[in-house]
Amino acid sequence: MSITLKSVSKEYRLGQTTVHALRNVSLEITQGEFVALVGPSGSGKSTALQLMGALDHPSSGEVWVDDQAVNQLNDRELARLRRDRIGFIFQSFNLIPVLSVFGNVELPLVLKKLPKQERQEKVQAMLERVGLADRAQHKTEELSGGQRQRVAIARALITTPSIVLSDEPTANLDSKTGEEILDLMQRLNQQDRVTLLFATHDPNIVARAKRVVSILDGQIRDG
Numbered sequence: 001m002s003i004t005l006k007s008v009s010k011e012y013r014l015g016q017t018t019v020h021a022l023r024n025v026s027l028e029i030t031q032g033e034f035v036a037l038v039g040p041s042g043s044g045k046s047t048a049l050q051l052m053g054a055l056d057h058p059s060s061g062e063v064w065v066d067d068q069a070v071n072q073l074n075d076r077e078l079a080r081l082r083r084d085r086i087g088f089i090f091q092s093f094n095l096i097p098v099l100s101v102f103g104n105v106e107l108p109l110v111l112k113k114l115p116k117q118e119r120q121e122k123v124q125a126m127l128e129r130v131g132l133a134d135r136a137q138h139k140t141e142e143l144s145g146g147q148r149q150r151v152a153i154a155r156a157l158i159t160t161p162s163i164v165l166s167d168e169p170t171a172n173l174d175s176k177t178g179e180e181i182l183d184l185m186q187r188l189n190q191q192d193r194v195t196l197l198f199a200t201h202d203p204n205i206v207a208r209a210k211r212v213v214s215i216l217d218g219q220i221r222d223g
């Protein structure tokens with residue numbers, strides 16, 4: 001699956017002032033790529049990821065997924081696209097506090113209406129892969145920052161999406177756990193050709209990425 005930004009701008013209005021978060025950005029991410037999006041705080045990384053994940057609309061320009069313009073999809077089609085094909089790891093995790101670790105990771109499979117037995121096997125296996133099997137029944141607020149991050153990662157990967165959009169995926173992880181998570185994601189990229197786009201400051205991710213895209217003041221510099 002490819003995602004393309006075509007001359008995309010995004011403005012946020014805050015009272016009298018306008019923040020130009022993205023300025024005329026064009027960027028294509030094709031199937032199987034592993035891209036690191038790097039830039040200082042406030043440069044527009046999270047904004048770009050949200051637009052690529054069809055979570056928000058640009059102020060101008062277009063977002064395309066394969067040969068489909070996202071702004072032409074209705075709400076149902078948008079929901080299906082996000083549910084079935086895009087894995088999103090948010091900077092703030094966006095976990096559901098009333099659900100257990102297991103319940104958070106299971107949720108995308110419930111939405112996909114997978115049978116219970118199959119859900120349980122998949123979730124169990126995924127929790128083992130991210131090292132959280134012994135926390136399955138805990139509430140997410142009982143977890144450390146790094147553990148929460150791993151729940152978010154497990155939730156994004158559980159549906160085997162075509163693309164994983166990941167906002168600072170290793171920011172709260174100790175270096176050993178961070179390496180393990182990166183190994184897992186890199187395997188998905190190499191073996192299953194899952195496309196990876198990471199917004200990151202982590203030199204470890206930048207070193208592993210096949211392509212580095214820099215962003216500064218809402219403008220892209222590729223290469």
Ligand SMILES: Nc1ncnc2c1ncn2[C@@H]1O[C@H](COP(=O)(O)OP(=O)(O)OP(=O)(O)O)[C@@H](O)[C@H]1O
Nearest residue numbers: 012013014019021040041042043044045046047048
């Ligand atoms: N909802 C919003 N309303 C108003 N301004 C916003 C909003 N979201 C982001 N911005 C502004 O847009 C600009 C880009 O923000 P963005 O979150 O994309 O940066 P970032 O590169 O992800 O930064 P960080 O590395 O700190 O996560 C910033 O100046 C920010 O203050």
Ligand SMILES: [Mg+2]
Nearest residue numbers: 045046091167
């Ligand atoms: Mg950000």
